[in-house]
Amino acid sequence: MPSLKLLEAWRQTLALSRLAPGETAVILAGPIADPANLAAAKLAAGEAGARTLAIELGEAPTIRLAGESTAHYGPTALTGNRAAIEAMKSADMVIDLMGIDRGSEQREILEAGTRILLVKEPPEVLMRLVPTPEQKRRVAAAAARLGRARSMTVRSGSGTDLTVALGEYPCLVQYGFADEPGRWDHWPSAFVATWPNEGTANGTVVLDRGDAILPFKEYVRSPVALTIRDGYIRAIEGEFDALYLGDYMAQFRDSEGYAVSHLGWGLEPRAHWTALGLYDKRQSNAMEARSFAGNFMFSTGPNAEGGGNRRTPCHLDIPMRGCSLWLDGEPVLDAGELVAGEEGA
Numbered sequence: 001m002p003s004l005k006l007l008e009a010w011r012q013t014l015a016l017s018r019l020a021p022g023e024t025a026v027i028l029a030g031p032i033a034d035p036a037n038l039a040a041a042k043l044a045a046g047e048a049g050a051r052t053l054a055i056e057l058g059e060a061p062t063i064r065l066a067g068e069s070t071a072h073y074g075p076t077a078l079t080g081n082r083a084a085i086e087a088m089k090s091a092d093m094v095i096d097l098m099g100i101d102r103g104s105e106q107r108e109i110l111e112a113g114t115r116i117l118l119v120k121e122p123p124e125v126l127m128r129l130v131p132t133p134e135q136k137r138r139v140a141a142a143a144a145r146l147g148r149a150r151s152m153t154v155r156s157g158s159g160t161d162l163t164v165a166l167g168e169y170p171c172l173v174q175y176g177f178a179d180e181p182g183r184w185d186h187w188p189s190a191f192v193a194t195w196p197n198e199g200t201a202n203g204t205v206v207l208d209r210g211d212a213i214l215p216f217k218e219y220v221r222s223p224v225a226l227t228i229r230d231g232y233i234r235a236i237e238g239e240f241d242a243l244y245l246g247d248y249m250a251q252f253r254d255s256e257g258y259a260v261s262h263l264g265w266g267l268e269p270r271a272h273w274t275a276l277g278l279y280d281k282r283q284s285n286a287m288e289a290r291s292f293a294g295n296f297m298f299s300t301g302p303n304a305e306g307g308g309n310r311r312t313p314c315h316l317d318i319p320m321r322g323c324s325l326w327l328d329g330e331p332v333l334d335a336g337e338l339v340a341g342e343e344g345a
């Protein structure tokens with residue numbers, strides 16, 4: 001049985017996701033779904049009056065390094081499983097405890113009007129970071145701002161100076177619940193991002209001590225300088241962290257893995273950059289690191305989720321501290337802090 005606090009967290013999140021009597025909810029579980037979350041999801045969906053259907057899938061067709069679904073974009077056990085895909089397309093909501101491949105069958109399910117809520121964090125993280133309507137308001141305001149922008153510039157005291165053109169791709173808007181038909185979200189989340197126009201990312205990104213590289217789930221201990229030209233990382237320089245990062249990316253033998261991917265910032269004041277250091281790696285999905293207020297999230301690899309054609313399995317999310325960010329010359333972050341008015345104005 002899940003704890004009462006966990007059950008209450010699920011109740012609140014499914015209520016925000018507008019799970020209603022008479023709706024059908026598919027609860028999708030893979031081999032590593034947390035048993036307490038699986039039990040709480042079934043109970044809370046049932047309490048909401050929904051018809052529930054649990055689908056448990058087996059192993060993914062490819063063996064993933066360290067079992068990381070967020071590190072390796074590619075086929076899952078759902079890929080090609082038409083019976084399961086059709087069940088989800090005919091449902092109102094999918095509670096995804098497994099991790100559907102974002103760029104392929106997920107899009108088909110969303111286009112059928114089904115809403116999807118991904119939940120991979122352990123119960124304790126979920127209980128601390130239950131989403132709120134206020135959070136949606138702040139994230140939506142930031143997304144509206146980002147959606148209007150045609151350029152983003154990011155600088156930092158450690159030497160980052162990156163400029164990209166925007167407008168080709170939509171915004172990635174995550175506030176932790178899926179409340180509209182065809183909407184995907186991830187509990188817990190509070191950030192916005194978008195993908196740069198093809199080939200327009202230019203400059204230098206210097207990862208500094210304390211920035212987190214995901215999926216490594218490690219903090220950078222020595223600066224890493226990334227030289228970026230025409231949308232791709234062209235050089236990775238530094239000491240141990242640069243060596244490790246460079247070698248990891250090279251393993252994929254895919255030049256598209258060096259592309260600049262989604263760029264944005266975190267908006268969750270309850271999330272802390274230090275939390276990542278307190279969990280075992282397999283225990284957490286690091287959504288807290290992606291969401292803490294004022295982080296600039298740099299990322300690399302695919303853009304299929306945003307509607308682009310880049311489908312590389314190599315994907316890194318890198319929440320950075322201490323960055324200043326401007327949209328069309330207007331400040332949004334100042335040295336890692338949300339500029340006044342950007343907390344949700």
Ligand SMILES: [Fe+2]
Pocket residue numbers: 262299315316317
């Ligand atoms: Fe990402």
